[in-house]
Structures are given as structure tokens and as C-alpha cells.
Amino acid sequence: MLSWIERFVSSSVGRKALMALTGLMLIGFLIAHLAGNLSLFAGDGGTAFDAYAHAISSLPILPIAEVALALLFLGHIYLAVKTTRENRRARPQGYSVTGTHGEKSFASKTMFPTGVVILAFLIKHLWDFRLQKEAFEEAPYASVQQALSDPLTASVYMLGILALGIHLSHAFGSALQSLGANHPKYTPALRAIGKVLAVALTLGFISIPIYFWLGGSSS
Amino acid sequence: MTLNLRIWRQKDSHAEGAIESYELPGVSSDMSFLEMLDILNEQLIGKGEEPVSFDHDCREGVCGSCGAMVNGQVHGPDTETTLCQLHMRRFKDGDTLQVEPWRSAAFPVLKDLVVDRSSFDRIQQAGGYVSVATGSPPDANSVPIPKDDAEAAFDYAECIGCGGCVAACPNGAAMLFTAAKVAHLKKLPQGQPERERRVLSMVDTMDKEGFGACTNHYECTAACPKGVPIDAIATMNREYLRATFFSKEGV
Numbered sequence: 489m490l491s492w493i494e495r496f497v498s499s500s501v502g503r504k505a506l507m508a509l510t511g512l513m514l515i516g517f518l519i520a521h522l523a524g525n526l527s528l529f530a531g532d533g534g535t536a537f538d539a540y541a542h543a544i545s546s547l548p549i550l551p552i553a554e555v556a557l558a559l560l561f562l563g564h565i566y567l568a569v570k571t572t573r574e575n576r577r578a579r580p581q582g583y584s585v586t587g588t589h590g591e592k593s594f595a596s597k598t599m600f601p602t603g604v605v606i607l608a609f610l611i612k613h614l615w616d617f618r619l620q621k622e623a624f625e626e627a628p629y630a631s632v633q634q635a636l637s638d639p640l641t642a643s644v645y646m647l648g649i650l651a652l653g654i655h656l657s658h659a660f661g662s663a664l665q666s667l668g669a670n671h672p673k674y675t676p677a678l679r680a681i682g683k684v685l686a687v688a689l690t691l692g693f694i695s696i697p698i699y700f701w702l703g704g705s706s707s
Numbered sequence: 708m709t710l711n712l713r714i715w716r717q718k719d720s721h722a723e724g725a726i727e728s729y730e731l732p733g734v735s736s737d738m739s740f741l742e743m744l745d746i747l748n749e750q751l752i753g754k755g756e757e758p759v760s761f762d763h764d765c766r767e768g769v770c771g772s773c774g775a776m777v778n779g780q781v782h783g784p785d786t787e788t789t790l791c792q793l794h795m796r797r798f799k800d801g802d803t804l805q806v807e808p809w810r811s812a813a814f815p816v817l818k819d820l821v822v823d824r825s826s827f828d829r830i831q832q833a834g835g836y837v838s839v840a841t842g843s844p845p846d847a848n849s850v851p852i853p854k855d856d857a858e859a860a861f862d863y864a865e866c867i868g869c870g871g872c873v874a875a876c877p878n879g880a881a882m883l884f885t886a887a888k889v890a891h892l893k894k895l896p897q898g899q900p901e902r903e904r905r906v907l908s909m910v911d912t913m914d915k916e917g918f919g920a921c922t923n924h925y926e927c928t929a930a931c932p933k934g935v936p937i938d939a940i941a942t943m944n945r946e947y948l949r950a951t952f953f954s955k956e957g958v
């Protein structure tokens with residue numbers, strides 16, 4: 489590999505830029521994913537969602553998109569683990585009393601733990617709907633309904649989505665800074681948009697397990 | 708007032724340290740934090756014990772020598788205040804103060820509250836300078852600099868290199884220190900010739916010294932006794948991307 493590329497990906501600043509880039513692309517995926525999933529709420533017994541699911545699964549580009557998405561996740565997670573490990577190594581001995589001057593937040597301090605919860609949820613989610621692909625494609629809406637009417641599954645989903653919400657509340661603004669995007673005219677507004685986006689994605693996704701837990705359109 | 712001090716004592720860089728407790732009566736609210744430590748040390752010396760070592764020089768908040776964690780806060784509870792400018796009126800009779808050195812793999816403890824910050828010097832040497840022709844000084848204002856740029860550059864140049872940003876950062880990152888140099892010199896015409904090489908080489912050195920990577924807690928800028936703004940780090944990130952992808956450095 490070219491030396492300047494190696495230097496970039498192994499540097500703290502380069503790694504953070506790549507984390508930000510993969511993270512922002514994952515946010516883009518989440519927006520599209522939620523937009524599609526909202527068809528679950530059509531109240532038509534699942535016709536709209538089934539049509540949407542079939543349209544997606546017959547896309548010729550789907551295998552490539554799936555590989556790309558998996559790489560985004562793996563890349564983000566690899567960089568997160570490496571950065572977290574190096575950051576722990578940078579302070580081998582901690583303080584006996586920890587204080588603050590008021591900037592670090594619950595979300596900023598828990599990016600790694602929330603990430604791990606997201607990953608656990610993701611594995612469960614893939615198990616439910618991707619690894620049992622045949623069952624899902626036969627009756628998409630019914631299999632969502634079946635999975636989420638189980639209180640345990642619905643709770644795991646809600647927990648995973650809450651962790652995602654906390655992760656996102658720090659992530660968007662953080663990513664802009666990591667990519668060097670900071671301007672007195674736009675940064676305050678963009679950071680606010682990031683928070684709104686985090687809340688909107690959390691409420692949007694969490695409404696799905698709640699809806700089916702409460703019985704969905706069949707009740 | 709009487710204070711209960713709990714201070715990190717460590718004989719040398721190889722010794723195991725521990726927190727020791729001292730009761731200090733007769734502390735005046737007009738004393739600075741360092742003067743309070745001086746009083747403690749006089750008592751310790753009187754008793755034939757080893758005084759507490761701490762760094763200090765100017766004692767007026769400009770040199771960057773002093774610094775310690777007070778109850779987990781860099782330079783104590785005040786904002787934009789060095790330890791030497793922290794005054795005991797900030798505390799009240801009977802308070803317990805936990806005093807510890809900066810903690811960072813790149814700042815090994817030498818003794819008690821004194822840490823070795825030469826890693827900062829090496830980051831500085833890696834690019835925190837400008838090349839100028841020596842000789843007689845140039846005429847004042849021979850290089851025009853817009854006032855806004857001069858002021859922004861000065862905000863970054865206010866960094867006194869105390870290391871508080873590293874101590875405050877949950878990741879032990881030295882990004883605010885390094886970024887202050889990069890952003891300062893980027894703003895000025897004198898900084899342009901080494902612009903790309905500077906950021907690449909300073910970040911390289913920062914990583915090699917064992918500092919962490921920024922995850923944007925922004926705790927550094929809140930703890931900074933000079934209030935070096937957080938946009939310095941965004942500027943450094945941008946400069947790093949620019950130097951990597953849009954310059955011939957490192958081909």
C-alpha cells in the first residue's frame with residue numbers, strides 16, 4: 489500500500505475521520521431503513537410492507553448493497569474497538585476522584601457500551617429477519633408481527649433502539665467535528681439537527697416494537 | 708479555615724504512589740492554592756518529613772508550569788484559571804480536597820504532583836515553529852495581517868502548554884494542545900510554508916508519544932485555563948485531511 493494511505497489510516501486523526509464517515513453513512517442507511525419500515529403502519533394488514541419488502545429483495549443490486557453495508561458496520565466497529573483500546577492505554581492509571589468542567593455527557597462517555605448494545609441487537613435482528621430469509625420473504629409482515637409480539641423480542645428491540653438513540657445523540661455532531669466541519673455560521677444549527685435526527689430516528693424505530701407489542705393492526 | 712488534604716505522594720517515577728491524608732489548619736481564604744501547599748510543606752519540613760513536590764514558576768497564570776487535579780477537576784473548580792490563580796476562598800472550612808497529578812501514559816509521574824511533560828516539547832519540535840530569515844528584525848507591520856485573523860491566531864496562541872487538556876480528556880488525548888499550534892500558525896502568513904508538513908508531523912508525533920484520540924467530549928476546552936476554543940481541533944482535522952489528500956506531502 490502507498491505509504492501516505494497507511495499513514496492516514498493508522499493516525500488518530502485519520503482513523504477518527506473514517507469512523508465519522510462510516511458512522512454518517514450508517515445514519516444515512518438508518519434514515520432509508522426507517523422510511524421503508526414506516527409502511528408497517530399503513531393499517532392495511534401488511535399489503536404495503538409486503539410490497540416494499542418484495543421490491544427490495546428483487547433489486548438486482550441488493551447483494552452488493554448488503555456487502556457494502558456489512559463493510560460499513562465492520563469498518564466502524566473495527567475502528568471503534570481500536571480507538572477505544574488505544575484511548576484506554578493512553579491513561580493506564582485513572583483518577584481516584586473524577587470530576588468535570590461540564591462538557592462531557594452521558595452519551596459521549598458511553599459511546600463504546602452503547603455501540604456494544606447496538607451490535608448485540610443487530611445480531612438478534614439479523615437472526616430474526618435475514619438468516620431466516622425464506623420464512624421472512626414468504627410473509628414479511630406476518631413474520632415481523634410474529635417476532636415482535638413476543639415480549640422478550642420486543643424488549644430486546646426497544647433496548648437496542650434506546651442504545652442507538654443515545655449513541656446517535658452524540659454521534660452526528662461528533663462526526664462533523666472529526667471531519668473538520670466547523671463553522672460559526674452552520675455548526676450550531678447542524679448540531680441541533682443532529683439531536684433532532686437522533687430523537688426522530690429513536691421514536692420512529694421504537695414505535696415499531698411498541699406497535700406490535702400492543703397487538704398491531706390485528707387488535 | 709482547616710482543610711483535609713488528600714494528596715498523591717510518590718517518591719520517584721519507579722515507586723508505587725498512594726494518597727496520603729493531611730489536616731491543615733490556619734489556611735487563609737486569601738492564599739492561592741500553591742501558597743496553601745507552601746504552608747503544608749513548611750509544616751512537613753518542620754516535622755522532618757518530605758515536602759510535597761509540585762511544579763510552579765510564574766505564579767501568575769502565564770507560564771503553564773503549575774497544575775494538578777483538585778477533586779477530579781483540572782486546576783480546580785474555576786473556569787479559565789490555573790492552579791496558581793485558584794484561591795482558597797473558593798473552599799470552606801472542613802472541605803476535603805483530593806489532589807492528584809495529571810494522569811497520562813505520555814506524562815509519567817516524576818514525583819508527587821510533578822509529571823514529565825517533555826512529550827509536549829517533542830510535539831512542538833515536530834512542527835510548531837515557522838522558518839524565518841535571521842538577521843535584523845523586520846519592520847513592524849511589513850506583513851499585513853487582517854485584524855480578525857490576528858485575533859483568532861492569538862486565541863490559539865494563548866495556550867501555555869500546561870497539559871490540563873490531556874488531564875481532562877477521558878481519552879488522554881493531546882488534541883487541543885496540538886491543534887492550538889496548528890490552528891494558530893495556519894492563520895498567519897508566516898505559517899504557510901510549512902503548513903502541510905507541520906500538521907502531518909505534529910499529529911504523527913502526538914500519536915507516537917502515546918496520547919489518545921479525540922472522541923469529542925469537549926472537556927479539554929472547558930478545562931483549559933486559557934479557554935483555547937474547540938474549533939482548533941476541527942481546524943487541525945481539516946488541515947490533516949487537506950495535507951493528506953490535496954498536497955504532495957508523503958508521496
Ligand code: HEM
Pocket residue numbers: 504505507508509510511512514515518564565568569572599600602603604606607655658659660661662663664666921922923
Ligand atoms: C447503526 C449503527 C451505528 C451508527 C449509525 C453509528 C454512528 C456513529 C457516528 C456518526 C459516530 C461519530 C464518529 C466520529 O465522531 O468520528 C460514532 C462513534 C462511535 N461509535 Fe458508532 N455507530 C453505530 C454503531 C456502532 C457500534 C456497533 C459500535 C461498537 C461496537 C460503535 C462504537 C462507536 C464508538 C466507540 C464511537 C466513538 C465515539 C466518538 O468518536 O464520538 N458504533 N458512531
Ligand code: FES
Pocket residue numbers: 762763764765766767768769770771772773774789790791792
Ligand atoms: S505557575 Fe505559572 S501558570 Fe501557574
